Amino acid sequence: MDTNPTTGSAPSPGSSPSPGSSPSPGSSPSPGSSPSAAVAHDHDVIVVGGGAAGLAAATTLARARRDVLVLDTGEPRNAPAHGVHGFLSRDGISPRELLAVGRDELQQYGGRYRLVGATGARPVDGGFEVQLEDGSAVTARRVIVTTGLVDVLPEVPGLREHWGTGVVHCPYCHGWEVRERPLVVIASGPLAAHQALLFSQWSDDLTLLLNGQEGPTGEEAARLTAIGVEVVAGAVREIQSSDGRVTGAVVESDGGPTVVPCEAVVVGPRFEARSTVLESLGVPTVDFMMGELALGTHVPSQPNTGATTVAGVFVAGNVTDPQLQVIHAAGAGVRVAAWVNLELVTEDADRALALAGPQAG
Known part of the structure; x- marks a missing residue:
């Protein structure tokens, strides 16, 4: 059904239709008393x-x-x-x-x-x-x-401070601006491996930081390995920066804190x-x-x-x-x-x- 309000074939708008349903005349009352x-x-x-x-x-x-x-x-x-x-x-x-x-x-x-x-x-x-x-x-x-x-970002010091510049989530919004730089992807949910795969189009230097999340398995893990994405376990403690620019991510490992160098961070809010x-x-x-x-x-x-x-x-x-x-x-x-x-x-x-x-x- 054509519901484009700019065409003559649109259904009569006797009221606002319920979400997920097609608009139809008289499907619900006008707000308050009519008219x-x-x-x-x-x-x-x-x-x-x-x-x-x-x-x-x-x-x-x-x-x-x-x-x-x-x-x-x-x-x-x-x-x-x-x-x-x-x-x-x-x-x-x-x-x-x-x-x-x-x-x-x-x-x-x-x-x-x-x-x-x-x-x-x-x-x-x-x-x-x-x-x-x-x-x-x-x-x-x-x-x-x-x-x-x-x-809503993960509770990692440094993420909010660089959000929208050195910390990004959308490759089509910010991918060009962080191209060809060393990047880390901080896992914040099940789509982290997908983010790492996608951002590989913009950078060949990618590290996936699991940050307490489950790591990729099966074909997903094999695909990331094939394109050179390193997967690092451990909680991310801090995003480091110098002169307003991201320089690394501090990861807690068995041997103590480790700094993973990077120039931008990818995270899904x-x-x-x-x-x-x-x-x-x-x-x-x-x-x-x-x-x-x-x-x-x-x-x-x-x-x-x-x-x-x-x-x-x-x-x-x-x-x-x-x-x-x-x-x-x-x-x-x-x-x-x-x-x-x-x-x-x-x-x-x-x-x-x-x-x-x-x-x-």
Whole structure:
């Protein structure tokens, strides 16, 4: 079924579908009492989160002549990184500069941005009231949450200090920047051997530090041996550095601490959804699974629309899909915004029809 809100063949958006189901007319009630547009709200849509997904969603809505407000803490997940990569035409731009450009584009179309965090939300008057850190509140007919996630790293001194520069996790985000350097991969779960295999495309000098995890076996172990990846047992105690650059990893071995030289560290964090506002609305957060592996948490949503289990509340970006890169998150924001606008257009038309009475038919 075509659920692209930009086409005429999209199903009627009588309400937000449940995650995992196909949207269908009248599948669940509109938020609060219907029709929601009969009650005045401060905005058509509030976007909670001012990263790539949030700004893309808000700009799309502003261009649709919607009254849209972005609420943002000003703390993007990728702020420690020197540059954004894989974003066509913006390769290497700093994360903060990319968002500054996005805010300028939003405001060019009349969208609004406030540097204030949201602490919670509740249904009210057929829409939603969002509570802010400064004690005030704002209302809207729909809410899109794009708050992203938090990367939870292993408790190893030095990892957090170099996160996003000398400590990385995504080869497509940072592989080129650490190419041809000696690398260590710190095991933080069952995918460590996979990470080592993948990063071998960028470096021939790789060491897998097990850090208390089970070592690779069978074909996986044979494959790593064949490409020259050394596997070292023992707990990682510290990441060493000099002049702001990673120089080695201290590993506890039977003979005492050993330093494994390296110039960058690869580690897979646990992904934790920033879901405070969603939880206040009763939207569930569940384990994010890759096969049988739980890699963190996320907020499930309908794949094509971003609709959550609460009608009128939508999500886009890493809060619902931790695997998205920046350019994917921006695209998801656009798609969700288009669906939200279609819902509002249909709702307004239905209200007009109801006011016109039977003669309208």
